[in-house]
Amino acid sequence: MNDLSTILSEPAARLGASTITLGHVLAVATLLFLGLFVALVIALWRSAKARAVAAAEAADHARDAEARMAGILQSQAEMQGRMGAIAEVFGARQAELTQSIGQRLDAMTGRIGQTMTEQTKSTHESLAKLQERLAVIDTAQGNIQSLAGQVVQLQAILSNKQTRGAFGQSRMEAIVADGLPHGAYEFQATLSNGSRPDCLVKMPNGAPSLAIDAKFPLEAWNAIRAADNADLQKVAAQAFRRDIEVHIRDISEKYLLQGETQDTAFMFVPSESVFAEIHENFEAVVQKAHRARVIIVSPSLLMLSIQVIQAILKDARMREQAHLIQGEVIRLMEDVQRVDERVRKLQGHFGQSAKDIEDILVSTSKVTKRGQKIEALEFGEGEPDAPRGGAPAKVEAAPRAADSKTGQLRLRVVEGDD
Template sequence: MNELSNVLAEPIARFGATVVTLGQALLLGAALFLILLVVLVVALWRSAHARRLAAAEAADHTREMEGRMASIMQAQAEMQGRLGTVADVFGARQAELTQSLSQRLDAMTGRIGQTMAEQTRSTHENLAKLQERLAVIDTAQNNIQSLAGQVVQLQAILSNKQTRGAFGQARMEAIVADGLPSGSYQFQATLTNGNRPDCLVTMPNDSPSLVIDAKFPLESWNAIRAAEGTDAQRAATQSFRRDVEVHIRDISEKYLLRGETQDTAFMFVPSESIFAEIHENFEALVQRAHRARIVIVSPSLLMLSIQVIQAILKDARMREQAHLIQGEVVRLMEDVGRLDERVRKLQTHFGQAAKDIDDILVSSNKVTRRGQKIEALEFAAEGEFAQETTEPKASPRTVESPQGTLRLRVVDEA
């Protein structure tokens, strides 16, 4: 026993200051074994219990599934019966639907046939109207072709220098004749140097006449429009610029005569678009014309200038008649003076009438007050009088009456 005790007390391991003996190690191993054994027994018991529970649940689940299968079979049988009923109802409804569809298709076919007939009739009517409109369009096309021919004729007229000058001359003459009175202008008048400008406008106060020229080089402008390519365009532009410069020089040399014509002349351009193009793209020509005292005018500017000249002529005619106007004004002032005197007399009469009306109103007020006092008369027996009031200038008067003595109090007022 001692040897066993010594063996058990023999140390086998050391952990820091703690010494583990063989006996302690055996006791620890025995304890661990017992713990493992207990754990194994508990695990086996739990496993057996779980298997019993699983078996019971499986049996319950089997019974439940059998019940459900029975219910499903019963429901399937009921469903088969209902499906048979539904099949019968569906067959009847299908027959009714087929009949209804047949009736509706017949009605729709009839309506479609009627609609197609109406549509066909409407189409025929529209085609007839379309043919009429096409006939109108053909007529309009013929008119357009006629107008195109007239435009070609106009282009031919404008391409000819003489006819082009006549066209510009006609427009200028129409504007001048519409804006100025007859006798204040002359067409194709002859100057002292033998030249004949297109129009001479007579200015007032023996001033020199204003020259208007209508011969614009329109063919050079048309050449610019018809030019194709950069080189042709440049050549046409140079030719137009040169022709206009020559025309400006001719106007300046032929028509600007000291003492006979104004030192400024108008060069008429018969188109607003050409006038705008010149001022936009040929500024040098405009400046050259200004230096030569030539004003380039379009139809609208010429019309405005003619209206200004008309106003100047009207002012001159008014100045010529100034002494007559002055005499009329003097006589008018005399009439106004007499009118003022008569108005003042009338005002005096109105003032006197107003004063008389005020006096009449004072008298009527007195009469009204006296009447009110007469309405307030008091009757009393003889010997009895109403108490007198202290009013100024009052004098009592008595009047005999069957009822007694009437005492009347009269107040005299100024």
């Protein structure tokens, strides 16, 4: 022991006035060894801690990737279910719409056919009734002579000119008002030349109106009935013929306007007996009236003419309704075409959605493969080689910023702290 103390106290070197012994050197060496040992222990502890932190972070990222994968798969399943439900709903709605449109078109076609059939039947019935009435008129011609006795009673009414005009006007207005709808005629209308016919019947399709005159001259007719001998009857007949011709000329000049009225006009005779007398004994007057495009009509013929005009107006209204129905059908077909175009656009959207789902599946497949690669990484139990400079290196896992969508991880090597 004394020998060891002597050895340690022996001088090993001198530094100025100070002497360094072996004991001093050994103490310094011991302190240096202890410092190096402590530093090595601290470095090993930090390296183990860094590996544990890296492993924990890798496990957390793996769990996040698995959770995202599960969420994506669940969303994909839900989206497929919803797409299937939407496709079924739209298929059912399209089938219902097609069926409804077909039913409506069938019903509309049936109604149009039924209406046309009814109108045709009504027209045939009206023509049959017209023929029957013509037959009745022909039969009534034989009974006209028996009505001559009633002319005496009519003379009392027609003796006054104003009363005569009011009588003819009222009879004509009653016949027209009973046969035509309101708005299809106009009494005492003023023409462009300032003349005022007793009635204007408005024709359909923008055709010119039909003028009717009810101011028939009956003074000469009354003179014929009042004549006692053949000479007076001859003079009265000439005056009657002259008055009718003047009246026919006035009607032709005043009421026949190009583009405003029809090419013909009616001269209304308020008595069937007067009408028969004119056609029986004044044939030249009737022919002159035809040449002047003036038709002499009795109450029965005026009623018949009004019924024919009524049938024409009804046929025009039916054609207007047919055009309206045809227009509605055309607009309905346009709506069906727009529905078909929108369904096709919706089908295109479905195709685009299916493509997007396929792209999502490709991305999820890539995420799965990259997760498997990360899971296959193994961190060794030994220490990694320390870089030059003495400090050991540690491995740290960090998410790559450019691959944040897919969750890919990358490894980077950083230098450990002292």
